[in-house]
Every structure is written in C-alpha cells, then in structure tokens.
Amino acid sequence: MHFGAGIKLGGIAVAIILLAMGGWFALAPGETDWRLADAKDPAVVDLGRKVYVARCAQCHGVALEGQPNWRQPLPDGGFPAPPHDETGHTWHHADQVLFEITKYGRLKNSPPSVRSSMPPFDGRLSDKEIWASLAYIKSHWPEQILDRQQSITDRYRAE
Numbered sequence: 001m002h003f004g005a006g007i008k009l010g011g012i013a014v015a016i017i018l019l020a021m022g023g024w025f026a027l028a029p030g031e032t033d034w035r036l037a038d039a040k041d042p043a044v045v046d047l048g049r050k051v052y053v054a055r056c057a058q059c060h061g062v063a064l065e066g067q068p069n070w071r072q073p074l075p076d077g078g079f080p081a082p083p084h085d086e087t088g089h090t091w092h093h094a095d096q097v098l099f100e101i102t103k104y105g106r107l108k109n110s111p112p113s114v115r116s117s118m119p120p121f122d123g124r125l126s127d128k129e130i131w132a133s134l135a136y137i138k139s140h141w142p143e144q145i146l147d148r149q150q151s152i153t154d155r156y157r158a159e
Contacts, residue, residue: 048136
C-alpha cells in the first residue's frame with residue numbers, strides 16, 4: 001500500500017514537471033508571445049509596421065492620425081476611423097479589446113445596435129498579424145500613455 005502511494009505521488013510529480021517543462025518549451029527564450037501586443041519587441045513591431053501600412057493606414061492614416069471629425073457619427077451610425085496616436089482613444093482600451101475590434105470589426109459580444117465602420121480582419125489577417133499591428137501602434141505612444149494603457153490591460157486580464 002505504501003509503495004503504491006509512492007508511485008502515485010511520483011507520477012503526479014513527473015506530470016507537474018512535464019507540464020512545467022512544456023510551458024517553458026512552448027515559449028523558449030527569444031521567442032515572441034504573439035498573444036501580447038509587445039511594443040518593445042522590435043521583431044513584433046517591424047511585422048506590425050508592415051501590416052499597418054498594408055491594411056490600416058488607408059483609414060487610420062500613415063502617421064496614425066485618423067480621419068477628420070472622427071468623433072462625429074456618420075449617417076449610418078458608425079464613426080470615421082479614429083487616430084491611433086496618443087490623441088485618440090485607442091489607448092483607453094485593453095489589448096484584448098483592441099484585438100477583438102480588429103479581428104471582428106467590433107467587440108465579439110456587442111449588441112447588433114452598436115454600429116462600427118471598422119471592417120473585420122478575421123480571415124484576412126492572422127492573429128499574429130493583428131497582435132503585431134497593435135504592437136506597432138503602441139510603439140508610437142509616449143511612455144506615460146503606454147503605462148496607463150498597460151494598467152487598463154492588466155485590470156482587464158484580472159477580471
């Protein structure tokens with residue numbers, strides 16, 4: 001009986017070690033976690049720049065300036081493309097919220113009455129490309145704005 005309990009505990013310990021090692025191997029040092037919009041990772045930001053120029057700049061501006069009168073609703077109830085620099089409201093949202101808006105054109109669980117002019121990029125951009133474009137946008141924000149937005153993201157993740 002004592003021997004069987006030792007085997008069971010040993011098996012659990014091995015499983016825990018393997019799970020821990022699997023987590024370590026899943027993201028080896030120097031690899032990028034594409035689930036995060038890491039504005040300080042040059043590889044992520046460089047990919048994001050390419051994606052932004054190709055897919056986002058035509059509406060949000062080459063310099064992230066957005067469209068004129070972006071706070072005024074359009075006749076269909078949507079809004080012009082907002083700026084993504086520190087003058088806009090992008091940084092007021094958690095990373096996951098920005099990801100969903102980019103991927104789905106709106107928050108996934110938004111009521112149908114919420115209008116958005118944002119086209120969905122699901123199927124046109126990979127998740128990796130979406131996260132990278134967000135990293136590129138964030139790489140243009142001053143440190144104070146980055147810190148504030150990170151606090152918003154941290155609170156969102158904790159919920």
